[in-house]
Amino acid sequence: MTNRVFSGAQPSGNMHLGNYLGAFRNWAKLQDDFECIYCVVDMHAITVWQDPEDLKNQVREAAAAYIASGVDPSKSILFNQSRVPGHAELAWIFNCVARIGWLNRMTQFKDKAGKNRENASVGLYVYPNLMAADILLYKATHVPVGEDQKQHLELTRDIAQKFNNDFGREMFPLTEPLILGEGARVMSLRDGTKKMSKSDPSEYSRINLNDDADTLALKIRKAKTDAELLPALAKDLEGRPEAQNLVGIYAALMDMSRDAVCGQFEGKGFGDFKKALTDVVVDKVAPITNEMTRLMADPAYIDSILQQGGEKAQAISEPILADIKKAVGFLA
Incomplete structure (x- = not known):
């Protein structure tokens, strides 16, 4: 079986240093050793309402961030999720394989829905099944994950195993995690106990990949720290989350x-x-910013990359999906 990597990120704007260190940079490193499929997961994005025009631009910006970070469309398949209908088709099949109890244990739904759980979209609740479909539609053998995504990969493995058992077929591999190294979890510059996030209202909490040099310098200068000196060993930073975070960023870069x-x-x-x-x-960031700016000035080029990637992804997924439908008992 081909060693195939699948990964993706939501096009929610403000791609930041955490995305680069925790994902994009690592995706680029994997291209020489795996067949890589990288997706802008726009179907995941609409689990909360998106302005349609903004979504289009954010998909292009995400693709530009991938490429500027080293993802090479000539080495990897790069596309946006909604171009390949098999993602939605397999997600529905997995909605009927996965159990409600499994989804009730997903901590990210609780975090994202918060107190408005009853008003959250059904899509937000079942999106781990779509994530499993994203991976298994290509029979991906490996997924690069941070600590906060391990639970979703475990669900993907559970769904794969249950499908294989239910239909008596070794249809899907039990996808293995590729655990990321230094910098996999970059924290907020304002609160070292919280992950760096696009949704944080403070611009000073994150380093955006489209920040200019002056903005980068200002954000680091304003980053929260403490009055103690740096120790000789990293273990002595325990209990100093902001210090740990800045040292971790330096180490990763x-x-x-x-x-x-x-x-x-x-x-x-x-x-x-x-x-x-x-x-x-x-x-490290300025060259990425400059390349993103250059790419975003030519949206037709980005669209062509995504279209070509979508065609390649469709060619891989179509026979796999046909085999899945046959196993389920759907008439062709």
Whole structure:
């Protein structure tokens, strides 16, 4: 069986450093060792209401962020989810395979729906089944995941196993996680206990991939820290979430361990450290920003990449979906 990777991100605007370090950069690294399928998951995006024109632009911006971060459309398949109808078709089949009890255990629905659970869309509740369909429509063997996505991959494996058992077919692989390394979980610059997020109302909580150099420098300067000096070892940052976060960002961008960063800056305060971090962030993020700007100036080019990717994804998924329908008992 081909070692095939599937992954995707929602086109909700404001792609940020957490997306780059936790996903996009790693996707680029996987291209030489796996057959890679990368998707802008616009069907997931509409689980909450989206302005249609904004959604179109955000899909293009997400695709531009992927490419600017190193995803090569000549090496990987890059498309937007809604171009391939098999995602929705398989999601419905999985709605009938997955159990309500499984979905009730999904913590992200509780987090996203909050107190408005009864007013949340049905799509938001069942979107883990769509996520499973995204992966298994291509019989992906591996999915790069952060800690917060492991539960969804476990559900995907449960659905695959139940389908295989129910229909007496070894239809789907039990997809394996590719656990990401340093920087997989980048936290808010304003609160080191919360994940860096597009939905945070404060622009100063995140480093956007389209921020210019002056904005990047200002955000790092304003990032919350503490008055203590940097220790010799990363374990001594325990209980200092903001310090841990900034050291982690530096380590990830420089491909260093957190211990190596602490060793380099041992005994220094965050005034000095933030200056060094600013230089690193500007050096690494500015080229991505510039490339995104160049790509976004030519939306027809991005659309052509997504269309070509959609055709390739359709060619892979169509025979797999036909086999799934046959197993279920649907007439062709």
